[in-house]
Amino acid sequence: MTETARSVLLRLMVCAFLASAAFSAGPSAIAQPPKSPDVVPGAAQPITLSQLGLSDKIDIVGSNQNADIAIPTPVGVQPVQLTGQIGSVVNVRNGRVDVIDSRGVVLGSMPVPTGLASVPFSIDLRTAKVGDGRTAITFVLRDDNADANSCSQSPSLTLSQMTTAFSGPVPSPTTIADFLPGYLDEILIRVGPEPSRSQQQAALALVAKLTHLYRPIPVRIDVTAAAQLPPAKPLRRIIDIREGGEGAIGLERPGTPNAVLTVTGVGDELERQVELFSDRRFGLAQTPFAATLSASHEAPQLTDIKTFAELGMTGEVSVLGTRTLYAGFDVSAFGLGPISRAKAHIKARYTPVVGGEASVVLRSGSTVLDSRRLDESGLLDTTVDIPAEVITSNVGMGFEIRYVPRQECAPLTDRISFSLDPESTISITPGTRNRGGFPVLPMAFTPDFAVVVDDWNRIGFAAQAINLLAQQASVVLRPRITDLSQAAASRPGLLAVVSGDTLSGAGMSPPLVPVGSDTAAINGVPTATDVDLNGPLGVVQAFTHNDRMVLAVSGSEDWSLVGRTFDHIRGLESRWASLSGDVVATGSAAETVSLTIREGGGLVSNYPGDGWKWWAWLSIGAGCVAVIVAVAVLVLRRRRLGH
Numbered sequence: 001m002t003e004t005a006r007s008v009l010l011r012l013m014v015c016a017f018l019a020s021a022a023f024s025a026g027p028s029a030i031a032q033p034p035k036s037p038d039v040v041p042g043a044a045q046p047i048t049l050s051q052l053g054l055s056d057k058i059d060i061v062g063s064n065q066n067a068d069i070a071i072p073t074p075v076g077v078q079p080v081q082l083t084g085q086i087g088s089v090v091n092v093r094n095g096r097v098d099v100i101d102s103r104g105v106v107l108g109s110m111p112v113p114t115g116l117a118s119v120p121f122s123i124d125l126r127t128a129k130v131g132d133g134r135t136a137i138t139f140v141l142r143d144d145n146a147d148a149n150s151c152s153q154s155p156s157l158t159l160s161q162m163t164t165a166f167s168g169p170v171p172s173p174t175t176i177a178d179f180l181p182g183y184l185d186e187i188l189i190r191v192g193p194e195p196s197r198s199q200q201q202a203a204l205a206l207v208a209k210l211t212h213l214y215r216p217i218p219v220r221i222d223v224t225a226a227a228q229l230p231p232a233k234p235l236r237r238i239i240d241i242r243e244g245g246e247g248a249i250g251l252e253r254p255g256t257p258n259a260v261l262t263v264t265g266v267g268d269e270l271e272r273q274v275e276l277f278s279d280r281r282f283g284l285a286q287t288p289f290a291a292t293l294s295a296s297h298e299a300p301q302l303t304d305i306k307t308f309a310e311l312g313m314t315g316e317v318s319v320l321g322t323r324t325l326y327a328g329f330d331v332s333a334f335g336l337g338p339i340s341r342a343k344a345h346i347k348a349r350y351t352p353v354v355g356g357e358a359s360v361v362l363r364s365g366s367t368v369l370d371s372r373r374l375d376e377s378g379l380l381d382t383t384v385d386i387p388a389e390v391i392t393s394n395v396g397m398g399f400e401i402r403y404v405p406r407q408e409c410a411p412l413t414d415r416i417s418f419s420l421d422p423e424s425t426i427s428i429t430p431g432t433r434n435r436g437g438f439p440v441l442p443m444a445f446t447p448d449f450a451v452v453v454d455d456w457n458r459i460g461f462a463a464q465a466i467n468l469l470a471q472q473a474s475v476v477l478r479p480r481i482t483d484l485s486q487a488a489a490s491r492p493g494l495l496a497v498v499s500g501d502t503l504s505g506a507g508m509s510p511p512l513v514p515v516g517s518d519t520a521a522i523n524g525v526p527t528a529t530d531v532d533l534n535g536p537l538g539v540v541q542a543f544t545h546n547d548r549m550v551l552a553v554s555g556s557e558d559w560s561l562v563g564r565t566f567d568h569i570r571g572l573e574s575r576w577a578s579l580s581g582d583v584v585a586t587g588s589a590a591e592t593v594s595l596t597i598r599e600g601g602g603l604v605s606n607y608p609g610d611g612w613k614w615w616a617w618l619s620i621g622a623g624c625v626a627v628i629v630a631v632a633v634l635v636l637r638r639r640r641l642g643h
Helices: 003-024 197-214 268-277 280-284 456-471 484-488 500-505 560-571 611-642
Strands: 058-061 066-072 078-090 096-101 106-111 119-124 134-142 156-167 186-190 220-224 236-252 260-265 305-307 316-319 321-330 339-350 357-364 367-373 379-386 394-404 416-420 425-430 448-453 478-481 493-497 512-515 519-523 528-532 538-545 548-555 583-586 592-595
Touching: 058 066, 058 134, 106 119, 186 197, 197 220, 197 236, 197 260, 197 268, 197 456, 197 478, 220 456, 236 268, 260 268, 268 280, 316 321, 316 394, 321 416, 339 357, 339 394, 357 379, 367 379, 394 416, 448 456, 448 484, 456 493, 456 548, 456 560, 484 493, 500 512, 500 548, 512 538, 512 548, 538 560, 548 560, 560 583, 560 592
Parallel strands: 186 220, 186 236, 448 478, 448 493, 493 548
Antiparallel strands: 058 156, 066 134, 078 119, 078 156, 096 106, 096 134, 236 260, 305 425, 316 416, 321 394, 339 379, 339 416, 339 425, 357 367, 357 394, 512 519, 519 528, 538 548, 538 583, 583 592
16 A cells, blocks of 8 residues: 555544544534524414514513513414523523413523523423413523622513414314314405405405404404415415305315315395304304304493403512503403593502602603602502593503612512502593594494495405404404495594595595506695606505594505505504504505604694684783773772772
């Protein structure tokens, strides 16, 4: 063997030995960049906690202190995963965060990163206990820090960008009862070409009912006028609404992935059939065929006052230093449409403050509603007005509680608890004197509103709007198909899927009117402009007309841009609640923009007109006359007394 051959052979043997050692040695000790959390097999797409009505961020302050969340969990599903980022770490030594369910079972732990880095985490929730429609989760920070007191810097960290995913069995349906499992990605309702008004009414009513049924999971529910049934997918259900035949609900091709639920009937029979899906009563139909023989509606008992318990406004915090307790209410829960004001009668219990100082500041947005000193009584009882400028569909309230112990450098156990009394109340004043625009959606459409669609090909856009509205409404919405001439003069909210010319022809003045194929009239205040955009628009806008809210969906030439606009809204973290202003539009470059043209920003006081000047001068004159008369009377009295 030559010297060169021996050298090559030796190098190959060394490489083989090193490779063998690397495989047998197990994981490398070299630090690797953090991996993104793996998706649990079988789980659906992640949903942000904010989409479920929760904050997607939690601050954990102090060792062995609980931070709780309760994930809304519909019947038939299980949360399978919780993911997010852990970071903003301060003064934590060898720490971990334990994740515990309502039974006290540790579901998992996440190590606390060192330094300023934020790293992803993933917790398997498949064994977490579900009860009363919620999955309660507790986070507890554990660390090796030395005993601390109130003068020490408390260990803290933040969990952010939190999402969860649900999973549940999705078998091929064999009966009407199992056609709608606990979790789906999409429900597609087909009405076919040139649908009758009854088909359109039944379809939109079904969109509202099924969206409410699946809340808070934002299941997408669409309506299509396609000639052919769309293809089946594992997490999609297809419903076919057909005009004609006997009023009934049937399951075609049961036991297969291509199963289709059919709704048949003539006229009002169609809408009567969908009443089976008003709630989970369809679970009684455990065969492939059923029929709704009659349906009646009893008007719900509406009230302008509700307790915190009814509105889900509960909470308790333990305080040393400063903590904020967040609560809020969904205006749509009252079912009275838009409101102009609200009043909160707040009662709370707290640890009596004998030594030290304690206070609470109540805010809604940036507006301070009230501030109170907490004393030895242990009871807070106050009434505050929530002004029109902070009124939106979801009104948030923050209680900033501050407690400073009397003892300097007091132990961390010297703290007070503060809890809201569930018998506290919120009372509302219906009206349209509010910010207007997108911030008042969906409350302005609860529960009844009119729907106008000027072309049956566009029925799907009305369905998308209703689906997005119903995802954020606490009550079942009741859309009603009608004509624009009737709707324009009525008082309930109006969803109009029509051209810009049709809106203007009905006497309405929307903020933005698509005109022709490439022109837009922008009706701003104080400036109005007509603009040649040299391209089409897809517009969704919310404005006030006849003291009621109008949600108008319009396009020019290329109506696919309207679909892109809805995709933009659907992709926002809180959908309508993420929008301000009154217009969302997509242009020919497929870029979506949000505008505040007239409404939806800050509340602007109406100009009273020049007549106020005459009243002002008249009032001044009347005041002067009153002063002269009073002086004259006083002089006369003194003269009489002098005599």
